[in-house]
Amino acid sequence: MTSTTAPVPEADGETASVRAARARSAEIEQRIARDPSMFRVLTGDRPTGALHLGHYLGTVANRVRLQDAGVDVIVVVADYQVITDRDETGDLPANVREVVLDYLAAGIDPRRTTVFAHSAVAALHQLMLPFLSLVTVAELERNPTVKAESVDAATRQGRSMSGLLLTYPVHQAADILAVHGNLVPVGTDQLPHLETSRTVARRFNQRYTAAQPYFAEPEALLADMPTVLGNDGAKMSTSRGNALELRADEDETAAYLRRARTDSHRHITFEPGSRPEVASLLRLGAHFAGTTPEALADTIGADGAGRLKEVVTEAVVEGLRPIRARRRDLAADGRAVVGEVLARGAARATVLAEGTLADVRELMGTVYS
Template sequence: MSVTTTPEATTPPSGTASELGSITRSAEAARERTAVLEEQIVDNPGAYRVLTGDRPTGVLHLGHLIGTLDNRVRLQRLGVEVFLVVADYQVITDRDGAGDLPAVVREVLLDYLAAGIDPERTTIFTHSAVPALNQLLLPFLSLVTVAELERNPTVKAEAAAAAERGGRGMSGLLFTYPVHQAADILFCHGNLVPVGEDQLPHLEATRLVARRFNQRYSAAQPYFPEPDALIAPSTTVLGNDGAKMSKSRGNALALRASEDNTVAFFKRARTDAERTITYEPELRPEIANLLRIGAHFAGTTPEALADELGPAGAGRLKAVVTEAVVEGLRPLRARRRELASAGPSHLDEVLARGNARANEIADRTLDDVRGLMGMRY
């Protein structure tokens, strides 16, 4: 999330110079705030509750692990309470059917548990199993305007994509996506959301909903927190075609992939014609991507790995990265196979416990909201 999960049809922010300048300033402020928050989390992890999650559109891949999963495990180990939503309703924001959701959800659960998510410390739940969460959408929708929804980056990108396709228009579910996200975060009073800088406008929509609800219905004592962004420490992971790693593009390395598939994946990875290995993300994005992946698993920095390889060339870089990923993923893959061999009953139990806890909290929040709005009969 990622926040919950942004549909993959998003594009980089676009707009006027004033809008882009505002986005840049917001990102700078969020980075500064994140540095402060990281210190506070170490000192008092119990003061924070994190909401994050994924759309169950397929098994998770290397980009998920580096971009979000490892950070979730880190926060969990620090003692932060984490809520992890498997956003099944979000699957149908931009498609006509959900497919075999139970099977996909179990695969995602396997990836979570194998990566180190502990269901005793992290609440894992599905959208569709928590009715009170989704019922919060009605009062929340009254707090935003159509114009504000239209300005949301995800909504703007999907509107442009729909116009370009000339076929299926944007669904009402996708149009109201920012408000769904607000409900996801606020139902559990989440006050910290790990996001990339490109997702800051999504979180600002949640902050807006919380602020307006408090102003209208709970001015004396604000009920909802305005959640802070925790800027993710890693950047976008590219697939072996040089584009953002994505299930829908077919350029991703699944966490469950075999070691042979991993070797083949990196053999096909794009590089460039320069022999000397340097870490220059703007000038050499494919090389920089491989260096970041290798450094992540080797416990070093991309700059240090580049200095170590120097004139060795792209072939050697691929070999080093492949070895680091194979070794780094070996425990995760072994744990995943062990969990899968035990059958679905354990996974179903994990989800049932998480759904029960999420329902308990959502029911209480919805009851509070009704009371504050004068609608408790």
């Protein structure tokens, strides 16, 4: 249950719950290495536009890693969630197409990973109704991510929180539990959402199937990659206009990184707390160069921010070259390719969700024939 008391940060700035989640994630990684078949991952994105570097480093690359490790990965293209905090969906078919093409180019294999559109699996959404009965309005209103997104929507669009935004954590619970996902890759800011999913699973079991729990409480797998900053120093985001799309060409990449904010200190060091913009560039370059931010900083030393940007640009351009080449090839017949991937994914997700819904109805005593 969500606490009404704000969590107290420890000396390193993290709460005890985050530290515990990190420790648990390390244990889970060891279990994945031993037996990946124990896990089913549910994750996804809202299709508000093509994916950018923040998406790739924060989530997509990790999904490919888990897929290649042998974990059953299910990715939802959450088209229904586009309207949680906005009145218009934009060109949703085009945006969904771009997102799926980015997945495929980045290494998501639809033969091993299930990719489906949120709106295509009706049974998943039917589960929301009984799940909503398991949480209170007060608990939803206290969810820090819901509160933050509500403020953001009001600031950007001058609108009140929608009922869909308020119940978003329960919708997420339906996404996860409908396919019996037991592992969800998240950042620390998403832990409260996942706690709602765990609460729903636990309360359903207590109310309807206490003797033999039906739902596993999904666990968090914390992402290793910290927040990726845009070239203005704020979190990379399509809505802020500060993102570098995966599909951008080499010239656009170089121009973007030349505009990246740094600081006035010439000697390059990796100090995330005091030099966040420089640290973000170092992380970015290190990821694609196959090294560490500290080692990359040492190679640049006193050569300054200009050299840092050159090194990072070269690493990013080379690292993304095969992804961008695959994307160009896929885009030549993008509509057909994406349609086939989503149809295959929806077929599997529907079987899983309909099976869960049938079980839930049976356990609740709402089967009458």
